[in-house]
Amino acid sequence: MSTTLAKLAALIPPLVDRHGPLTEELLLAPGKFGLGLAPAKSTADAVARTVCGFCSTGCCLNVHLQDDEPVALTPASGYPVNLGMACPKGWEALTVLDAPDRAVTPLLRERGGVQRAVSWDEALQTFVARMKGIQAEHGPESIAFLSTGQIATEEMAFLGALAKFGMGMRHCDSNTRQCMATAATAYKESFGFDAPPYTYADFEQSDVIVLVGSNLCLAHPILWQRVMRNPYRPEIVVIDPRTTETAMAATQHLPLYPKSDLALLYGLARLLIERGWIDGKYIAAHTEGFDDFARFVEPYTLEAVAAETQLPAESIERLARTIHAGARVSFWWTMGVNQSHQAVRTAQAIINLALMTGNIGRPGTGANSVTGQCNAMGSRLFSNTTNLLGGHDFANPEHRAKVAGILDIDEAVIPQKLGRPYHLIVEGILRGEIRGLWIIGTNPAHSWINQSMLRDVLDRLDLLVVQDMYHSTETAQHADLVLPAAAWGEKDGTLINSERRVGVIRKVSRAPGEALTDFRIFQAIARYWGCGEMFRAWDSPEAVFRIMTRLSAGQPCDISGIESYEQLDAHGGIQWPYASDAGNQRQERGLFTDGRYYRPNGRAKFVCEAPRPLPEPTSAEFPMILLTGRGSASQWHTQTRTSKSAVLRKLYPAEIYVEINPADAQELGIRPDELIEVASQRGQLQARAFLTLAVRPGQLFLPMHYDATNRLTDAVFDPYSHQPAYKACAVRVVRTAT
Ligand code: SF4
Structure with missing residues (x-):
């Protein structure tokens, strides 16, 4: 055993006897209960290519290695996503791994309220005993997990299968509910x-x-850089209350x-119909429900729409004309749409506009959620x-049989x-x-809507387990048990980006202390719970990836x-899709290049419903x-990661600020720059006033x-996607200095 490994092994508390001693083989070998300390794979020129672990763009980064240690990072030039570019977060992706508040050992809260370092064995035994104890007393549905969109797909699949098939959990969700549940729900119903449907x-x-x-x-x-590379001098239309x-x-x-976006979109549809634009x-050949939709938007x-949106009628008309004049119109949306009380x-x-104008299934078009x-x-x-698993339906007996068989x-x-x-x-x-909660790679004590209520909720639990790369997150501070996790860059696996591209992440660095990969x-x-046998084939991320490809077979997301x-x-x-017989190497x-959708009749569906008033008007x-x-x-x-980079910290204000007209x-x-108080019915905060015309009067x-x-x-x-509506609530603002 090398000196480094010997030192590392000495740091590791003994695992229970049934796992045997920690040998070099156990430490290094994938698929065993070791620490996965195998050196990072490097190519001959000592560059490892890995997809970025921050946002859904899915840029590829070159990590430059010396003696299997990362020494520098550059954006990959030959990758079809980022074409040699990266944003500041990508450039700093390695820096944020190195922080004094990395979780390096399991932590267990003692009766006095202090978290103390414990061995993995004690942590796992505690996890299992207390979760099982809660289930025994309150039923199998009394434990749940909340996970993340930040871990590898193989880890997500493992967690989901372990929790639902192995541990008998029923209630499991992830922070993607805060992000993309709306787009997923909308696409399912419409397509x-x-x-x-798009590509970058x-x-x-x-x-x-x-x-x-x-x-x-x-x-x-x-x-945005891809937009800037567009050679056709495109009209760029932004629908947003702020001048972003x-x-x-x-x-x-x-x-x-x-x-008021829903009313605007219906008004645009009416205008396009009225003008014959x-x-x-396309509507006749590939859609259903258009006649009802046309009557609905009358x-x-x-x-009416100009009054509702407070926009000049001319600017609405101009947009309708622009859509009509465009040969290749693409519609894109993100959180301004998804995080709303009528998001789906x-x-x-938006999908309806693309369908009715035939702007889908061709290059440069689409109803595209980023x-x-x-x-x-x-x-x-x-x-x-x-x-x-694999985009299947729990309620479908054939799907259940297929998954069970595989x-x-x-x-x-x-x-x-x-x-x-x-x-x-x-x-x-x-x-x-629900009395036991396992939170993996997310920080709801900061990110969940109406935070004070959520923090109170976390403190009501009999057991809160937080699995994270940092022990310092707002959520980890509430935890009874902290499980230290390896980060992006410290493990292998795959991610799927916004345009459905499956890309690889690579281990280029060792996780600190006793942190283990989520996998x-x-x-x-699974082993401590007693269901390890169910996952005997799940012995490495790549083995799970092969299981995932089999699960996907025959699905629209066939890989x-x-x-x-x-x-x-x-x-x-x-x-995706990339089926074995696809032969499509582009x-x-x-x-939808052939106009066929995934609904039983092959047609996309127009869906509409009357707008509802703002839940909390002024x-x-x-x-x-x-x-x-x-x-x-x-x-x-x-900011659990980005706040760790001195470079990134220089690029944004350290203190909270509020934009005011x-x-x-x-x-x-x-x-x-004056400190002002902003308050809603739920709480208040103090922030520096940033006077800007970017927000309209009456808005912050x-x-x-x-x-x-x-x-x-x-x-x-x-009501359909259950996504929180972060974007609009009623507040007041007052000066705090007098
Ligand atoms: S954070 Fe997003 S945009 Fe920035 S480098 Fe990473 S993937 Fe690309």
Whole structure:
């Protein structure tokens, strides 16, 4: 055993006897209960290619290695996603691994409330004994997990299978509910499957790009670079209440009243129908429900919609003309649509526009949802939460039989219906129905809507287990048990990006201390729980990937033609579908080129419903609307990682700030940079006033990255996707200095 390994082995508390001594073989070998300390694989020129682990763009990064240690990072030039570019987060991806608050040993809270370091054996025995104890006392449905869109697809599949088939959990969800549940729900109903139809090349091929509720420039900077490479001088239309960085660069900006987007989209549809600016042939051949939809939008006259949206009628008309004049119109949306009280219908109103104008299935077109997290798309298909593994349906007996057959498990262990979504898990804790919660790679004590309520909920649990790379997150501070996890860069696996591209992540660095990959933690829990035999074939990430490819066979997301990580590397990632008989080697492929959708009759469906009023309108006490969103390209979500980089920290304000229109500031006597109080019915915070015309009078904007922001937001959800509506609630603002 090498000196380094000997030192590492000495640090590791003994595991229970049944696992035997920690030999070098156990430490290094994949598929055993070791620490996975095998040196990073490096190519001959000491460069490892790995997909970035922050956002859903899925850029490929070259990690330069010396003696198997990472020494530098550069964006990969030959990869079809980022074409040699990376945003600040990508450039700093290695730096954030190195932080003093990395979780390096399991931590168990003692009776006095202090978390103390314990061995993995004690941690795992505690996990199993207490979770099983809760189930014995309160029933199998009394434990749940909340996971993430940030771990590898193989880990998501392992967690989902372990929890639902091995541990008897029913209620499992992930933070992708906060991000993409709306898009997934909308696509399923409209297209018959959760199938974003585009490829990033569409950004370069459109002559009209319509961005709804998307600050692409900050949220997806590399995709914005793809827009900038478009040689057709496209019209760029931004529909957003704020004059965002993207809106500033647009050729048309429609600063509509918050959450009047659904009315605007119906008004545009009516205008296009009225003027005959629709594709009747496409509608007749490939869709259903258009006549009902056309009748439905009749009341959405230009005048009515202009009043509702507070937009000039001319700008709505101009957009309709632009859509009509475009030969290749693409519609894109992100969180401004997804995080709303009527999110699914808004997403479907965008889909309706693409369908009725025939702007789908051709290069440069589409109704395109851009995802948030690096593996939200993996979660949507393989986490076993909202779908049965591989995009299957828990309620479908054939699907259950297929999955049981491939996994060689008893079909009876597969639930016949979905568990509770995120907010109902939270509600279940409040009611005392759920008493044990396992949180993996997410930080709800910061990110969940109406934060004070959520923190109170976490403290009501009999057992809260947090599995994370840092022990310092707001959520880990509430934990009874912390399981230290390896990070991106410290493990192998695959991610699926927004355009359905499966890409490989590589282990280029060793996890600190006793931290284990999420994969190894799930494997260990399976053994301690007593269901290790069920996962005997799940002995490495690549072995699980091969299981996933078999599970996907015959599905729209079929990846059965992908045989290995090496194949993915060689192709620059591969978009689904890629069936064994596909024979389609092109690097960038859109869907629905033949006009056939995944619904039983092969047709896409027009879906519509009357808009509903804002759940929390302004009032005399709370007269302003609060908008939330991304603050900069250098911040990622709750900043647990990006705050670790000195470079990134220089690129965004350290303190929370609130954007306020100068007219409002003048009326309230607020000076630039003054500390002001913002309050909603749920709480208040103090923030520096940033006077800017980016927000309209009567509106405020807070970046989501600061932990105080969600003290204010209102726990309201879309009724179909159950996604939280972070974007608009009523607030008041007052000066704190007198
Ligand atoms: S755009 Fe997203 S995937 Fe690309 S480097 Fe930045 S964070 Fe990583």
